Amino acid sequence: MKNIKEKMISTNSVNIGSLDAYVRLANSFPMLTEKQEKLLLKKLFFYNDIESVKLLILSHLRFVIYIAKNYSGYGLPKADLIQEGNIGLMKAIRRFNINFKVRLVSFAVHWIKSEIHEYVLRNWRIVKVATTKAQRKLFFNLRKKKKRLGWFNTDEVNIVANQLGVTQREVKEMESRMSAQDITLDCLPNDICSDHLSYRHSSSSVYLEDKKSNFALDIEENNWDIHTNHKLSNALLILDERSQQIIKRRWLYQDRQKMTLQSLARDYGISAERVRQLEKNAMKKLKLAIET
Template sequence: MTNKLQILSVTALGNLDAYIRIANLWPMLSIEEEKSLTKRLRYNGDLDAAKTLILSHLRFVIHISRNYSGYGLLQADLIQEGNIGLMKAVSRFNPEIGVRLVSFAVHWIKSEIHEYVLRNWRIVKVATTKSQRKLFFNLRKNKKRLGWFNEEEIEIVAQELGVSSEDVREMESRMSAQDITFNPFPEEDLKDGKINGNMLYLQDKTSNFANGLEQDNWDKHTTSKLSNALLRLDERSRNIIHARWLDKKKKNTLQTIAKNYGISAERVRQLEKNAMKKLKIDIEN
């Protein structure tokens, strides 16, 4: 719908006050008018009806967007995202469910604004799971002051939101963190002959390159020693070890191998045991 329908936007007018003034001038719809328009859209695909429905509800998006003014984001951007939610709601609204469009659209408007806030409030995401997102917005709503919560406040908020005190501390820590400038080209940032680029101080704690190389070399070394040790076994012993331990498709039983060689399962077990001893000696030497 958004590709086919041109809707009043903040960027088109270039001024937020002008946008709000024009949006509020658009007449609100009566129940009968709204039902008629939603039916024309749903059953006939009438884009003119969709446009009227959207324009008449822009004031509600503006009202909802004001509740998110404390995140340091432009209200114009919040409105634009809310408008996307409004258009999604209009396209999905069923006039037969017996509720007003605005009641149905609130969820979609807030959902788009929430996503925008979480994407842009911090460079690094503060909330990724559904429960973290819910805690993020509820915690912002329950914060009484700009400083950190004390222990008593943490316990109160945790009880009100139905989460653990550890969850509240973790989210508060994320919310209180500040983004810093990252300079990937430290040679361009010289002060008193010293490099002050942030890149020099970053550490990837999720991996250890040196340990990775060491482990890779050790794996190759042990694999090579095992291969050489297997070559020193007689053919039957080597085949038994391969069938019992090195066949990736299946692990053969003693009985199966015994049947192939025409010997008892106990004899296969003895041969396997002797071969394993020889392999251990060769690998350790």
């Protein structure tokens, strides 16, 4: 344990500029004995000792790297996979109980894989390939079962379905999802969008141009609407409360029908002619306030 502390102190000022450097550093931390591990876990459990957490994390970084290597076939950055695995390791350390009869690494494997699985499913495709717990399990197991690039035949589908305890339809559907490709919208006609798809099979954004729209005009109109609404709101403040309500209920409430002079007259206990006069005077004041 002393070696780990000394190593941690000596690497505090080290600049890790590459993944290879990080891997070398992680592998340089010595592994804990069972006795050392139990002592650190007790300090964490009873005293919430942060120093013990650091030592437990550093001594197990090599295991995270080892597990993350198994997910390199998904085409995702290795550094990100390791990072997600480290999050799982930290969660495992916080949830580990000293009464468990297993070593920390045996308990942490589940949490490390769980975080990596979630990362893979979030980033492997733009459209989620698996959303339910059963689909996630099928996705990762199917990746292990699929030894070749071609599609499964009927017998292979049947074998995989029996082994994983799912229906043949679920196997075929997941295989179809896994075989799908994300298609770029930004390829030019003479570009090759990927190693397998040419522009003839892509949906280039060049062909999705909407020539009817004018963004500059739309922005200008939107800014003008905001400006006029702001001026109208300020202009309404110069009116007395009754005049404000008459204008709003006659002209500004879009979620209800325009109120008549007679309806407002009944509400305020005045004649319809008096409502019309108040409305006319209020309109003059609003026009003057907006124009200035």
